[in-house]
Amino acid sequence: MALSVLSRKEKERVIRRLLIQAPPGEFVNAFDDLCLLIRDEKLMHHQGECAGHQHCQKYSVPLYIDGNPVLLSHHNVMGNYRFFDYQSKLSFRFDLLQNQLKDIQSHGIIRNETECLRTVVLCALKLYVSDHYPAGNCNVLRKSIKNKEFLIACIEDHNYETCQFWNGLWKSKW
Incomplete structure (x- = not known):
């Protein structure tokens, strides 16, 4: 079925x-190829933003903030297409x-025992990953799930x- 016959929602x-x-690392290539087929820039950019957010979560896309790696995943989604x-x-x-x-915003974090433990585990995990x-x-x-x-x-x-x-992509979580 040709795309021109489909409704906008379809x-x-x-x-x-x-x-x-799109395979890991090829989202932008897939987007560019689809742009050539669809020829509706506004529709493609809106869908690209939505799909890009889901793609980041699916493949744990890495990026750097102040020289530190951040993995984008469904675990650090805040809603409204935001990550933390x-x-x-x-x-x-x-x-x-x-x-x-x-749309970068600063947040405070409650410094409690869990946050201190998170910092220690992160340091140990960085050593393991570098090796x-x-x-x-x-x-x-x-x-936090049900106050735990x-x-x-x-x-x-x-x-x-x-x-x-x-x-090639390796991702794991514990």
Whole structure:
């Protein structure tokens, strides 16, 4: 079925599903290719933002804030397309298409026993990752569920060789 026959809502759903399924490291390439087919810049950018947010969560996309790695995942989503970083104490939107932080806001964190433990676990995890993953990134996040606090340790390492027609991604969480 041709895309021109689809309703706007159907087009949005198809575009978003195709972008979310883009292989790790190839979101922007998939977006550019779809732009050539769709030829509706406003529709593509809106769907690109929505799908980019989901893509970041699915593949634990790494980025750097003040030289420190931050892994974007569903564990540090705040809602309204925002992520939170415990290290920098910032919340932000991340535009995957422009590889840019947007709408950055500072937050306070309650310094309690869990936060101190999170910092210690993060230091130990960084040592482990530097020894075992060539280009690895890690993060330790806090999560509250029913008034109980949990720590979630995430590791990501990737090697994207799109010109060689292969990508590799390792991600894990505890």
